[in-house]
Amino acid sequence: MKDKLQKIVRPADLIVVAAVLAVAAVLWAVLAHLTGTTAQIVCDGEVIATIDLSAVKEAYDVTLDNGVTVRVEPGAICFAASDCANLLCIHAGKLTRAGQSAACLPNKTLIRITGRDRRGPDALTG
Amino acid sequence: MKKQTLRRAAALCCAALLLAGACSGCGRSFTERTAFAMGSVLTARIYAPEEQAEKLFGRITDGVNGVDRRISATNPDSPVYAANHTGSSNADAYTLNKLGDIVMVCNILNGTVDPTVGALTELWGFSSDTPRKPTDGEIQAALETVGLEKLLLDDVNGSIILSEGQKLDPGAFGKGIALDEAYLALHTATYSAVVTFGGSVLLFGAPKSGKSWTVGIRDPFKGENDSFATLSLTPDDDNYVGYLSTSGSYEKNFTENGVTYHHILSPETGYPVETDLVSVTVCAGGGLSSDALSTACFINGLNETTLRWLKSFGAEAVFVNKDKQYYITDGLKDCFTLNDDSFSPMDHEG
Numbered sequence: 001m002k003d004k005l006q007k008i009v010r011p012a013d014l015i016v017v018a019a020v021l022a023v024a025a026v027l028w029a030v031l032a033h034l035t036g037t038t039a040q041i042v043c044d045g046e047v048i049a050t051i052d053l054s055a056v057k058e059a060y061d062v063t064l065d066n067g068v069t070v071r072v073e074p075g076a077i078c079f080a081a082s083d084c085a086n087l088l089c090i091h092a093g094k095l096t097r098a099g100q101s102a103a104c105l106p107n108k109t110l111i112r113i114t115g116r117d118r119r120g121p122d123a124l125t126g
Numbered sequence: 127m128k129k130q131t132l133r134r135a136a137a138l139c140c141a142a143l144l145l146a147g148a149c150s151g152c153g154r155s156f157t158e159r160t161a162f163a164m165g166s167v168l169t170a171r172i173y174a175p176e177e178q179a180e181k182l183f184g185r186i187t188d189g190v191n192g193v194d195r196r197i198s199a200t201n202p203d204s205p206v207y208a209a210n211h212t213g214s215s216n217a218d219a220y221t222l223n224k225l226g227d228i229v230m231v232c233n234i235l236n237g238t239v240d241p242t243v244g245a246l247t248e249l250w251g252f253s254s255d256t257p258r259k260p261t262d263g264e265i266q267a268a269l270e271t272v273g274l275e276k277l278l279l280d281d282v283n284g285s286i287i288l289s290e291g292q293k294l295d296p297g298a299f300g301k302g303i304a305l306d307e308a309y310l311a312l313h314t315a316t317y318s319a320v321v322t323f324g325g326s327v328l329l330f331g332a333p334k335s336g337k338s339w340t341v342g343i344r345d346p347f348k349g350e351n352d353s354f355a356t357l358s359l360t361p362d363d364d365n366y367v368g369y370l371s372t373s374g375s376y377e378k379n380f381t382e383n384g385v386t387y388h389h390i391l392s393p394e395t396g397y398p399v400e401t402d403l404v405s406v407t408v409c410a411g412g413g414l415s416s417d418a419l420s421t422a423c424f425i426n427g428l429n430e431t432t433l434r435w436l437k438s439f440g441a442e443a444v445f446v447n448k449d450k451q452y453y454i455t456d457g458l459k460d461c462f463t464l465n466d467d468s469f470s471p472m473d474h475e476g
């Protein structure tokens with residue numbers, strides 16, 4: 001009996017458990033990081049592009065059918081050009097954190113970084 | 127012996143993967159959906175499995191689109207649009223009900239906000255691509271049509287009858303009414319949700335990131351994703367419903383001959399209201415009341431009457447002026463956290 005118990009929990013196992021926890025922590029950090037920088041381009045309620053911003057090495061432009069141009073950069077996304085009159089979308093600037101969004105209402109286009117910034121609030125009023 | 131160790135290691139590695147996967151997902155146990163409605167962005171974060179969340183979001187958008195179809199001044203299918211173009215229209219009970227609610231709230235607020243300012247807002251064109259400052263004569267003529275007493279909502283015959291030249295603009299109430307509908311779509315659900323509609327917010331159910339719901343108040347001097355302060359709203363129970371709405375002069379404005387005109391018009395003068403305030407955020411138990419109050423408080427300014435209105439609706443508010451000073455009503459004092467040290471408290475004796 002004692003022999004069997006010893007076989008189940010051996011000192012070596014503790015090392016394995018510690019290693020496993022370390023691996024889990026690293027994996028968690030990587031996964032959490034990835035989910036924090038996924039951007040979406042939404043046109044009229046439809047998600048037309050999902051972009052992993054952490055994998056972007058060089059900036060590039062995405063021109064949509066409605067004439068709106070979205071710039072994708074390493075870790076950031078923003079409106080680059082639009083034919084709308086007030087250009088509020090352009091003035092919104094770069095989005096870099098989870099939960100941020102900007103919209104071009106006349107063109108029914110929205111860009112956002114998905115997820116919820118753990119340090120940020122549940123919602124924004126303004 | 128070696129084989130067993132390997133097997134154990136493999137099992138533990140699987141456990142690690144599961145653990146990591148579960149933890150990275152724990153902050154994301156929600157489904158987020160976005161739609162465009164009534165010229166604004168509607169976003170819902172619903173803390174439910176995707177299938178249920180999808181269903182609830184469908185109900186929310188149905189409700190919001192229903193408001194758009196009934197009371198939007200820009201939707202050609204709405205009775206309000208028809209009345210604005212022909213002077214009168216047939217309206218269903220729902221439309222008359224909602225317009226009646228608006229009139230009731232506006233009467234309590236002494237007509238400081240008024241849905242009959244349509245002729246004025248059209249003249250200024252803040253929502254159009256070509257806003258402009260009208261002549262004084264034009265403004266005086268449009269002002270003649272403003273007044274709740276000149277509007278007839280005929281429940282018996284089901285019609286909206288406007289006075290000569292009068293036009294409806296439910297813009298100051300639409301988002302709030304839409305959030306009231308969003309609540310009706312959610313109210314039997316056991317899931318928590320955050321619905322934002324063009325800067326107005328509905329909080330539903332138990333908070334999901336602590337014991338409080340946290341809501342940032344937009345910094346009037348910065349971009350739309352920057353907040354100068356955060357409100358932490360702690361519900362008494364899991365059946366919490368809270369609405370927040372903000373009126374700010376940073377929204378929809380234009381500059382002509384060196385003068386900047388903001389979109390919040392005084393129904394009394396016909397001009398953008400002259401005030402030191404740059405934003406007012408109201409937290410109330412209803413969508414319509416929070417929306418109407420934020421505009422009324424902005425127009426009326428920070429004074430005894432305004433504070434009495436807030437009290438009568440059981441609402442709380444945060445006022446911000448152009449000197450980066452803020453005033454918080456008593457009920458929010460313990461819920462308020464400043465995120466930007468360049469703001470300071472206002473010296474107003476409430």
Ligand SMILES: [Zn+2]
Pocket residue numbers: 082084085086087088089090103104105106107
């Ligand atoms: Zn735009």
